[in-house]
Structure formats: C-alpha cells, structure tokens
Amino acid sequence: MPTSPDALTPDALEERIAELRAAVRRAMAAGDRVRARALRAELRGAERAWDEAVLGDGGDPADERPWAGGGAERGLLPVRDQVHQALTLLGVPAAPKLIGSVYAAFFPGEIPGARLTSLRRDEERSFRTAPYARPYYLCAGLTADLLAAARGLVTVSTWPLEQRIVGPLSPRTDFLTAAMRVAEHAGRGDAASSPQVRRLLWRFATNIPGATDAPATGVVGVVDPAVLAEAARAELDIHQAADRDQRRQAAERARAQLDEAELLFGTRLRAMRTAASAAGGVPSGAPAPAVPRRRRAAATASRKSTASRKSTAAASRTKTPRRRSSAPATGGEAAPRTSRRTSDPAPPRRRPDGASNGDDR
Amino acid sequence: MTDTALALDRLRGGAPPRNHDARTIAALTANPGCARRGLMDAAGVDKDAVARALGFPAQFGQSQFAITRGNAFEAQVKADGCAELLTLLRDRLGLRLPEVAYDDLEVVGGNEGRELRYTRTRRLLARALESGEGTLFDHPLLRLDIAGQPAYLEPDVIAFQLEGRFHVIEIKSFAVIDGQAEPDQVAAAARQSAVYVLALRRLLAELGAPADRVSHEVFLVCPENFSNRPTASLLDVRPQLAVLERQLARLTRVDRILEELPDDLTFAPGDALPEAVRAVAARYAPECMATCEMAFFCRDEARACGSTGALGRSVRDDLGGVDSIGTALGLANGTIEPSPDLVETAEQLRTAARLRREALDGAA
Ligand code: SF4
Numbered sequence: 001m002p003t004s005p006d007a008l009t010p011d012a013l014e015e016r017i018a019e020l021r022a023a024v025r026r027a028m029a030a031g032d033r034v035r036a037r038a039l040r041a042e043l044r045g046a047e048r049a050w051d052e053a054v055l056g057d058g059g060d061p062a063d064e065r066p067w068a069g070g071g072a073e074r075g076l077l078p079v080r081d082q083v084h085q086a087l088t089l090l091g092v093p094a095a096p097k098l099i100g101s102v103y104a105a106f107f108p109g110e111i112p113g114a115r116l117t118s119l120r121r122d123e124e125r126s127f128r129t130a131p132y133a134r135p136y137y138l139c140a141g142l143t144a145d146l147l148a149a150a151r152g153l154v155t156v157s158t159w160p161l162e163q164r165i166v167g168p169l170s171p172r173t174d175f176l177t178a179a180m181r182v183a184e185h186a187g188r189g190d191a192a193s194s195p196q197v198r199r200l201l202w203r204f205a206t207n208i209p210g211a212t213d214a215p216a217t218g219v220v221g222v223v224d225p226a227v228l229a230e231a232a233r234a235e236l237d238i239h240q241a242a243d244r245d246q247r248r249q250a251a252e253r254a255r256a257q258l259d260e261a262e263l264l265f266g267t268r269l270r271a272m273r274t275a276a277s278a279a280g281g282v283p284s285g286a287p288a289p290a291v292p293r294r295r296r297a298a299a300t301a302s303r304k305s306t307a308s309r310k311s312t313a314a315a316s317r318t319k320t321p322r323r324r325s326s327a328p329a330t331g332g333e334a335a336p337r338t339s340r341r342t343s344d345p346a347p348p349r350r351r352p353d354g355a356s357n358g359d360d361r
Numbered sequence: 362m363t364d365t366a367l368a369l370d371r372l373r374g375g376a377p378p379r380n381h382d383a384r385t386i387a388a389l390t391a392n393p394g395c396a397r398r399g400l401m402d403a404a405g406v407d408k409d410a411v412a413r414a415l416g417f418p419a420q421f422g423q424s425q426f427a428i429t430r431g432n433a434f435e436a437q438v439k440a441d442g443c444a445e446l447l448t449l450l451r452d453r454l455g456l457r458l459p460e461v462a463y464d465d466l467e468v469v470g471g472n473e474g475r476e477l478r479y480t481r482t483r484r485l486l487a488r489a490l491e492s493g494e495g496t497l498f499d500h501p502l503l504r505l506d507i508a509g510q511p512a513y514l515e516p517d518v519i520a521f522q523l524e525g526r527f528h529v530i531e532i533k534s535f536a537v538i539d540g541q542a543e544p545d546q547v548a549a550a551a552r553q554s555a556v557y558v559l560a561l562r563r564l565l566a567e568l569g570a571p572a573d574r575v576s577h578e579v580f581l582v583c584p585e586n587f588s589n590r591p592t593a594s595l596l597d598v599r600p601q602l603a604v605l606e607r608q609l610a611r612l613t614r615v616d617r618i619l620e621e622l623p624d625d626l627t628f629a630p631g632d633a634l635p636e637a638v639r640a641v642a643a644r645y646a647p648e649c650m651a652t653c654e655m656a657f658f659c660r661d662e663a664r665a666c667g668s669t670g671a672l673g674r675s676v677r678d679d680l681g682g683v684d685s686i687g688t689a690l691g692l693a694n695g696t697i698e699p700s701p702d703l704v705e706t707a708e709q710l711r712t713a714a715r716l717r718r719e720a721l722d723g724a725a
Contacts, residue, residue: 168463171441172443
C-alpha cells in the first residue's frame with residue numbers, strides 16, 4: 001500500500017475508499033484482473049483502517065490472546081455463523097464489539113472484528129437478491145420511533161420482531177439481559193475460570209448496581225456469575241414492563257408499514273445509492289436481477305403471518321432491489337422514497353458507498 | 362427565506378453550509394471585531410477550503426491521534442447502552458435506577474438535514490419538560506443566534522435530564538490524574554461547554570422554560586489516571602457563560618456587514634475569490650493563528666499593508682487609532698503631521714523614538 005491507511009482520518013479514508021472502488025471498477029471494465037485484484041486488496045486494507053478508526057475496535061484482538069495464536073484455534077466456522085452463535089447466546093441486539101468479546105470468551109477462536117461491517121452489507125445484498133434463501137440473516141435492530149436501522153447493532157432475522165426493536169429503554173434492558181445470559185452461561189461448567197470470561201463478567205458487573213457485591217469466589221476483582229445474574233435481574237425488573245410495551249407497539253407499527261426487507265434492515269434511503277454503485281460494477285456486488293420472492297418457508301416464525309399479508313398488499317410493488325442508474329452527482333442525497341417514511345437516519349460518519357446505513361458502526 | 366439568508370447562500374456559492382460547533386463559536390468570540398470571519402461563519406462558508414483555494418492552507422487543528430483517541434474513549438463510555446456513563450451518573454449525581462432512557466438524536470440527520478434534527482431535538486426536549494420523559498439525549502442539534510443569524514450547533518455532547526433539570530455532559534479524552542487535569546484543556550472544555558449550555562438554555566427559553574432549568578454545571582467525563590476508566594467532575598461554567606454572552610452581543614450584526622458589500626459578492630471558488638475575501642474587512646491579530654482557518658491569508662494581507670494589528674492586539678491598542686505601521690513610523694519621526702485626534706499618540710511615538718535613538722547611540 002502506498003500510504004498506510006492507518007495514518008489517515010476517517011474522512012480521508014472514506015475518500016480513499018471511494019477512489020479505490022472507482023479504480024476497481026475501471027480496472028474491471030478494462031479487463032485488467034491483476035490490477036483489480038491488487039486494488040481490491042488495497043480497498044480491503046482501507047476498509048479495515050476505517051473500521052478501526054470509526055468503530056474503535058482497534059488493533060488485532062489476537063494480540064491480547066496468546067492462546068488464540070495458532071491457526072487451529074481460529075474458528076473454523078464462517079464469520080456469519082460465529083456471529084450468529086454469539087448473538088444467540090446473548091439474545092439481544094448487540095454491537096460488534098460485544099459480539100466479538102462474547103465469542104472470544106465462550107467459543108473456540110475469535111471473530112475477525114473488521115469483517116463485521118462488510119458482513120452486514122453482504123447479508124442485506126443476499127436477502128434482496130434471493131429473499132429467504134438462507135435459514136437466517138444477520139440484520140438490523142429497528143428504532144422504535146422511526147423504524148430505521150439502529151446504529152451499531154446486529155440482530156438475527158429469526159428473532160421475534162419485538163426483540164429486534166430498540167426503544168429508549170432497550171439499550172439498558174438489553175445490556176441487563178445480556179449480562180444475565182452471559183452470567184448464566186458462565187455459571188455452567190468451568191467456563192468462568194477463563195480470563196476472557198472473567199473480563200467479560202467484570203465489564204458487565206462494574207456497571208450494574210450490586211453485581212460486584214460479596215463475591216462468593218472470595219477473590220477481589222472476580223465476579224460471581226450468580227450474583228451478577230441476580231443483580232441484573234433486579235434492575236431489569238424496574239425497566240422491563242415499560243420497555244416491553246414500547247417494543248410491542250413499535251413492532252405492530254412496523255408490521256403494518258414496512259415491507260419484508262425493511263422489516264429486517266430498516267427503512268432505507270441510501271439503499272438506492274448502494275444499489276447504484278453496485279450496478280456500476282463493484283465486483284463483490286452480486287448482480288441483482290429481479291428475483292421473485294421464494295422459499296418464504298424459511299421465513300421467521302414470528303413474521304409468517306405478516307409476510308403473507310404483505311405479499312398481496314405488495315403485489316403491485318416491485319420487489320426488485322431498488323436501484324437507480326443515476327445517483328445524484330452530489331453523492332446520493334436522495335429524496336425519501338415514499339411520504340410514509342418520516343425519516344431515514346444517517347450516521348455522521350459513513351462510508352462513501354453508504355451501504356452501511358449506519359447500523360453496523 | 363429572508364434577504365439575509367439568501368445573501369448568505371450566495372456567499373457560499375451553492376455549497377452546503379457547515380455546522381458550527383463549540384470550537385468555532387468559542388473561536389469566533391475570541392475575535393469579535395472581525396467582519397470577515399463573522400460573515401463567513403454566519404454563511405457557513407468552508408473557511409478551510411477557501412483558505413486552501415487562496416493558497417494559504419490552515420495549519421492547525423487537532424491531531425489525528427487525539428481525535429481517534431477521543432472518539433474511542435467516547436465510544437467506550439457510551440457502549441452497551443451508556444453503561445459506564447450511567448454508572449458515573451448514579452454514583453456522582455444520585456441518578457435513580459429507573460432513569461435510563463436513551464434517545465439518539467444524531468441518527469435523524471444526514472439526509473434529512475439540520476432542520477429536521479433540530480425539530481426532533483426540540484420535540485423531545487419539550488416532551489421532557491412536560492412529562493419528565495427521557496434521561497439521556499445524545500447529540501442534540503441546537504441552534505444559537507450568532508450575529509443576528511441562526512447558526513446550527515453540532516454538539517458532541519449528551520444532554521441529560523435529572524429531576525427536571527438539564528445538564529450538559531461533555532466527554533473528553535484528556536486524563537485526570539489524581540483529580541487534576543491540564544488547566545488549558547479544562548479551560549477549553551469549559552469554554553466549549555458554555556456554548557452548549559447557552560444554546561440549550563435558549564432552546565428551553567423558546568419552549569417557555571426558565572434558564573435555570575439548564576444547569577451551569579457541566580458533567581465532564583475524562584479518563585482517570587492513565588487508565589481507560591472514566592471519571593467525572595462537575596465544571597461550573599458560569600464565568601465562561603458570562604464572557605460568551607458578552608462577546609456574542611458584541612459581534613457586528615451580519616445584516617449590517619452585508620449592507621456595506623456589493624450585491625454579487627460570493628466566496629465560491631474562482632478567479633474572483635481573493636478579491637471577494639479582501640472586500641470584507643478583517644481584523645488580523647496573531648491570536649488568529651490558533652483559532653481561524655483564514656489566518657495565513659489575513660496575516661499576509663495585514664503585513665502587506667503594514668497593519669499595526671499584525672504586531673499583536675496590544676500594540677494595536679497602544680497605538681489607538683493608528684492603523685498602519687507606515688503611519689506610525691511617520692508620526693514618530695515627524696514626517697507626518699498628526700490629525701487632532703492623534704496628537705497624543707504622535708507625542709508618545711516621538712518620545713519613544715527619541716528614547717530608542719538615545720539608547721542606540723549610547724550603545725554604539
Ligand atoms: S484570521 Fe482573518 S478572518 Fe480569521 S479572525 Fe483573523 S482576521 Fe478575521
């Protein structure tokens with residue numbers, strides 16, 4: 001790489017990423033595969049640097065885990081399955097950082113942190129290309145008020161929609177729920193003795209009242225999983241009823257208002273821009289022909305009724321991934337697609353491709 | 362749109378306006394007499410881009426390292442539903458356990474524009490005033506009248522409601538060691554926070570709430586003792602608020618500056634740019650180097666025309682009314698007859714020149 005992307009600002013990196021994408025496209029158009037491959041490697045480097053600068057995941061987590069050094073300890077699973085496992089353990093919408101710590105603590109190997117960003121994009125692309133072709137998708141949390149993708153959170157498509165909604169109280173209830181589930185998991189067997197698990201428990205416990213009390217272990221700085229679970233449950237009781245109400249109401253609204261892709265990935269705006277750049281030939285972008293929805297059988301149990309209701313309501317709407325051949329020259333500040341949407345959020349920092357929709361920071 | 366707003370749009374030459382942040386406003390009030398900066402900021406002109414186009418790129422700003430570190434620390438404090446922040450607020454301010462609501466006011470933005478984000482901020486804060494609903498409001502978009510023009514403020518802070526009273530939470534990455542932090546950094550943080558406190562007060566005032574619904578105490582969160590563990594202290598920003606309000610009141614009104622200028626003036630890039638910038642009076646002082654993107658251009662201009670301001674604000678003030686170095690020298694050696702209002706200054710200059718001559722002669 002000519003310049004070390006690590007030294008650049010996120011803004012500069014975004015510019016660089018955009019340049020590289022264009023360069024890859026040009027190389028592909030010219031049939032220069034060697035150059036395209038080199039450029040793509042550089043692009044990945046820039047994306048990694050962006051992840052680190054913006055997500056603050058910083059560095060290679062392997063540095064802290066000498067035991068993970070060997071190739072054998074690297075997870076043998078594809079990243080999406082690793083993420084799925086960690087999320088299933090947690091049972092709540094979670095940020096990449098937490099997902100990574102949970103996986104490292106309880107599963108063999110670790111999730112290469114920087115891959116999470118591109119993963120979300122791939123999931124959505126895959127869904128829009130061939131809906132429900134996979135048994136599950138890693139998707140977005142939806143904000144309770146605007147039903148847009150919540151920033152920085154990953155969820156699983158097979159969860160009940162309520163679980164994927166993020167209301168004002170949800171960040172806290174989800175944190176407490178995650179603490180309970182992690183504590184329960186750690187309480188089984190001798191998992192709690194690993195340093196990763198202890199660190200994870202400590203991270204939860206220091207921010208929950210009473211969770212560091214009277215460690216049964218007798219060691220200062222070591223959290224008793226049972227005490228942690230108990231403390232988390234006690235605080236959860238305070239917020240849970242109100243949070244559930246808000247989530248339920250939002251979920252009802254979402255079912256009435258959103259189409260299937262939106263239910264998973266949030267109301268979109270910049271999706272159009274993404275599509276435009278993919279159509280322009282981003283090599284990793286699978287060409288997305290109009291594929292009729294099929295294999296809905298794999299859809300989530302919780303949404304089946306919705307899905308069939310939608311299919312008639314939406315019959316006249318095109319289900320082709322929306323794309324535009326002419327993204328606005330300024331970089332795709334497009335008008336809302338329908339008047340129904342009140343808003344589409346955007347993060348202050350986003351990749352120039354706009355693909356992240358802000359939810360994978 | 363008002364005439365002034367139209368004129369400001371034209372000045373920007375079609376580019377989207379830049380949002381203010383506390384840093385820019387604190388800097389603006391550092392040189393309230395400068396019409397050039399006042400006008401460019403009011404229009405939301407990208408001064409950095411203009412300075413580059415003029416061939417005088419600015420050479421200041423936070424180091425990338427500091428920014429990255431700051432972002433990482435802020436992300437950490439806000440991670441997992443603001444877990445660390447809630448712990449601090451519970452420990453230090455006695456925040457009650459049920460108060461955990463978090464509203465992200467940043468995500469409405471971007472595509473929807475500032476008006477929408479501002480409206481949403483306003484709506485949620487109005488609701489909070491009425492019903493007490495809501496605890497943490499992350500990245501509210503605020504507005505402050507600057508020189509008679511509304512300026513949007515992009516605060517990197519959280520507004521926090523405790524028993525009907527709002528506080529500004531500022532997360533900074535400079536370390537607090539044994540309860541002490543670098544005074545310059547604390548002072549800068551206080552100056553910036555004061556801008557947010559004021560803007561929040563103005564917003565609540567519009568919503569019919571008294572100023573004291575926004576506390577003058579800012580909740581400052583910093584890393585403790587070289588660790589990444591956050592600690593918090595309350596920062597009383599009343600002195601900074603007083604200075605800020607005074608300076609804002611002193612800013613020349615933008616519409617008055619505009620009156621003096623040609624109707625077709627614009628800061629859009631092009632051959633006419635240097636002319637356009639020069640058309641607006643500046644008031645260069647060496648302090649500009651630390652606060653204004655235009656500094657290299659203005660310094661060059663001030664030196665070229667021999668402005669006394671280039672020698673520093675105290676020199677300019679001492680020379681009361683003598684704007685150019687050439688005039689000052691002329692008065693000192695008697696080649697220029699002082700006008701009645703400059704007689705006294707001229708007298709002092711001649712005395713100073715005589716003393717200097719004597720000192721040099723004595724040394725020789
Ligand atoms: S650098 Fe120029 S424009 Fe900026 S405040 Fe100083 S005199 Fe005004």
